[in-house]
Amino acid sequence: MQKVTLIPGDGIGPEVTEAAVKTIEAAGVDIEWDRQKAGIMAEKEQGTPLPREVLDSLRKNSIGLKGPLTTPIGSGFRSVNVALRQKLDLYVNLRPVKTFPGPVGDYEDVDLVVFRENTEGLYAGVEHKVGADAAESIKIITKKASRRIARAAFEYAEKENRDRVSIVHKANIMKLSDGLFLETCQEVADEFPDVGVDDCIVDNLCMQLVQNPEDYDVMVMPNLYGDLVSDLCAGLAGGLGVTPGANLGDEIAVFEAVHGSAPDIAGRGIANPIALMLSGVLMLKHLGEEEAAVRLETAIRELINESEVLTPDLGGEAGTDEIADAVVEKL
Numbered sequence: 001m002q003k004v005t006l007i008p009g010d011g012i013g014p015e016v017t018e019a020a021v022k023t024i025e026a027a028g029v030d031i032e033w034d035r036q037k038a039g040i041m042a043e044k045e046q047g048t049p050l051p052r053e054v055l056d057s058l059r060k061n062s063i064g065l066k067g068p069l070t071t072p073i074g075s076g077f078r079s080v081n082v083a084l085r086q087k088l089d090l091y092v093n094l095r096p097v098k099t100f101p102g103p104v105g106d107y108e109d110v111d112l113v114v115f116r117e118n119t120e121g122l123y124a125g126v127e128h129k130v131g132a133d134a135a136e137s138i139k140i141i142t143k144k145a146s147r148r149i150a151r152a153a154f155e156y157a158e159k160e161n162r163d164r165v166s167i168v169h170k171a172n173i174m175k176l177s178d179g180l181f182l183e184t185c186q187e188v189a190d191e192f193p194d195v196g197v198d199d200c201i202v203d204n205l206c207m208q209l210v211q212n213p214e215d216y217d218v219m220v221m222p223n224l225y226g227d228l229v230s231d232l233c234a235g236l237a238g239g240l241g242v243t244p245g246a247n248l249g250d251e252i253a254v255f256e257a258v259h260g261s262a263p264d265i266a267g268r269g270i271a272n273p274i275a276l277m278l279s280g281v282l283m284l285k286h287l288g289e290e291e292a293a294v295r296l297e298t299a300i301r302e303l304i305n306e307s308e309v310l311t312p313d314l315g316g317e318a319g320t321d322e323i324a325d326a327v328v329e330k331l
């Protein structure tokens, strides 16, 4: 039986993970969940939001499904979520965004995949004050990290029969750092003659995505741009409540929704679990459970298309559990 590390996490995390687990099981896969505490509860009980057992469990099982983690003030972490990605060297952040037929979102043919570099850039954590009135954040771009995120994007494009990868940058201004990223991605592109390639400057891309999102396909970019552009893409297709994600390394894969812990709605039973359910779909594909993945995704898409049982973020009145039950029913 497949063992998967399950981290319910903070805020709406436990509510949406419970719902996601129910539907993943109903899709017909045998999974043994290895439940691990991280975030606020772990900080309270063990004095750290990211206990060793959590990392060990992920290393052992190679696969995890996680809810959002809140970073306790004074815990010594800038971000627990970022620390987890860095410690396990999960260098790919994959965020696919696809429009749903029917009622959700203002666009029709959005089908975008963001590959965000997950370990360096402006998230390297090299930041300091310079005297009292100035501060510096250092952006780090290396050939190694650029090459491996580019490879991941082009390999994905090849495997999924995508037409094109767009390299996203601002090399016109940051000539050395983004210049290196662009140049390295272009070198990798040469290894994939069957996949088209172009490059675009990130500010212009943002405008183009809002005006003509159907013109884009797979996109690869440094860390911070990936953070911003993937939220923008989420907004094109139903919002954070329906946008899944994955953090991938060479050996370990951790699946999580793009959204955070949503403290404003936590504990009220109204969080949309679909983002994490779709992260579960990505997980099933990763596990080679293609059939179960398609079944689960189809059930979710049908539910949204019918637009009778939806959470408030999508204009409905249903609760988290009702969404789970409705998806299970379809399965």
Ligand code: ATP
Pocket: 012, 016, 068, 069, 070, 240, 241, 258, 259, 260, 261, 262, 263, 264, 265, 270, 271, 272, 273, 275, 313
């Ligand atoms: P974090 O710092 O943990 O990333 P954040 O401040 O970026 O958190 P989110 O937690 O992602 O923010 O939430 C942003 C907004 O989107 C909030 O208003 C939240 O209620 C809403 N939201 C996020 N996820 C969901 C969801 N699954 N269902 C419904 N609303 C959500």
Ligand code: MG
Pocket: 259, 260
């Ligand atoms: Mg956030």
